[in-house]
Amino acid sequence: MEDHPILETGFNGLSRPMPSLPAEWYTDPAHFDRELTQIWARSWVYLCRADALDGPQAFRTFDVAGQPILILCDQSGALRGFFNTCRHRGSILCQEASGTFKKPLITCPYHQWAYDLTGRLRATGAMRPVQGFDRGEHPLLPISVAEWGGFVFACLDAQADEFDVPGGEEAALVANWPLADLKVGHSYTKRLACNWKVFWENYNECLHCPNIHPELSSLVPIYGRAIMAREDDPEWADHAEDASPHRAGTLRAGAQSWSMDGMAQGRLPGLTEDDLAAGQRYVTSVPSVFIAHHADYVRSVRITPLSAQETELSVDWLFDAEQLADPDFDIARIVDFGILVMEQDGHACELNQAGLRSAPFRHGMLMQEEYEVFLFQDWVRAQLGEPTLA
Numbered sequence: 001m002e003d004h005p006i007l008e009t010g011f012n013g014l015s016r017p018m019p020s021l022p023a024e025w026y027t028d029p030a031h032f033d034r035e036l037t038q039i040w041a042r043s044w045v046y047l048c049r050a051d052a053l054d055g056p057q058a059f060r061t062f063d064v065a066g067q068p069i070l071i072l073c074d075q076s077g078a079l080r081g082f083f084n085t086c087r088h089r090g091s092i093l094c095q096e097a098s099g100t101f102k103k104p105l106i107t108c109p110y111h112q113w114a115y116d117l118t119g120r121l122r123a124t125g126a127m128r129p130v131q132g133f134d135r136g137e138h139p140l141l142p143i144s145v146a147e148w149g150g151f152v153f154a155c156l157d158a159q160a161d162e163f164d165v166p167g168g169e170e171a172a173l174v175a176n177w178p179l180a181d182l183k184v185g186h187s188y189t190k191r192l193a194c195n196w197k198v199f200w201e202n203y204n205e206c207l208h209c210p211n212i213h214p215e216l217s218s219l220v221p222i223y224g225r226a227i228m229a230r231e232d233d234p235e236w237a238d239h240a241e242d243a244s245p246h247r248a249g250t251l252r253a254g255a256q257s258w259s260m261d262g263m264a265q266g267r268l269p270g271l272t273e274d275d276l277a278a279g280q281r282y283v284t285s286v287p288s289v290f291i292a293h294h295a296d297y298v299r300s301v302r303i304t305p306l307s308a309q310e311t312e313l314s315v316d317w318l319f320d321a322e323q324l325a326d327p328d329f330d331i332a333r334i335v336d337f338g339i340l341v342m343e344q345d346g347h348a349c350e351l352n353q354a355g356l357r358s359a360p361f362r363h364g365m366l367m368q369e370e371y372e373v374f375l376f377q378d379w380v381r382a383q384l385g386e387p388t389l390a
Helices: 029-040 169-173 196-203 214-219 221-225 273-278 321-325 331-356 368-383
Strands: 045-049 058-064 067-073 079-083 098-100 105-107 113-116 121-124 144-148 151-155 183-192 281-285 289-293 298-307 310-319
Touching: 029 298, 029 368, 045 058, 045 067, 045 298, 067 151, 079 144, 169 281, 183 321, 183 331, 196 298, 196 310, 196 331, 196 368, 214 221, 214 331, 310 321, 310 331
Parallel strands: none
Antiparallel strands: 045 151, 058 067, 058 098, 067 079, 105 113, 113 121, 144 151, 183 310, 281 289, 289 298, 298 310
16 A cells, blocks of 8 residues: 555554545536546556457547547557547548558548558648648657557557556566456446546445445455455454455455356466465556456456546456357356446446535545545546645
């Protein structure tokens, strides 16, 4: 856990109750636009799996922080990213969500300006040559792109700081998962009537778990104690050697993975016994994605803000290719459990959002167990240039 003056030193927790973010930050359209500009437009944002771009000349389009984005594979197979905007008069270049260019050119559908896959302007359609116009001065406007573990990230700032492995120390714990080799076996999309921050706050605490997630709390017994990790217990040191699931945070006795029956269907290549014993490991990259790692699959959850009070979740379940080809593989046992948990979370988030609209409600209070919610909210304050709480 981070070193912060508000945090306890002997265990994971807040040293005193702390005010949460202003309620209007979850409902006000003007503040939402501020967050798009100062958080989402400046952050590395997860977009898609690399194999969603199937070879040279493949492309996909996205909206990031209200901006139209185009990512593609050039003729060498390298990832490139641009604003999906023609330099002539600003038309959208690619209208489809995905596809493959027939030629190694990006041609504007409006006036036929054409760019190569490195973004250089190659032709200006039927327009007559004009003295003083230099094509070299009008390339596509670039963005920054990066790949980690087969996950493609982008930042709207073409001069962004170098991409860091998401999750910091979390990524080291999942080094044995063959992320780049996994294939999408199932996808799921859901729109939630809540602000994007409400979703992250729900993700960052387990006070709600016994009430909202009875099935998950049975599978991961420490969640049934309304905490997320061993060190969340003020008396954890007294039980430091106790490997019982309700103290260690592992799966219940006999369980192997997050699925409807708690059983795994095989194991991903390269995993150690320690990896399997953990039950679940996470890599978190705010503001856009978390990636859950299990014995037999990986699940990524992409968060996209749509408005001040609406958020979209895009979820992929990733598997080993041989696993997907096995006729006895029952993907529903895995997917159904994940959807159950997310539907429960979604309902709780929507309840939270609905209450935030109350006119007299100014802000909430964060209690001791909500230390990760506090750290997330202080991160939001810092990104917006607001004073952090100390």
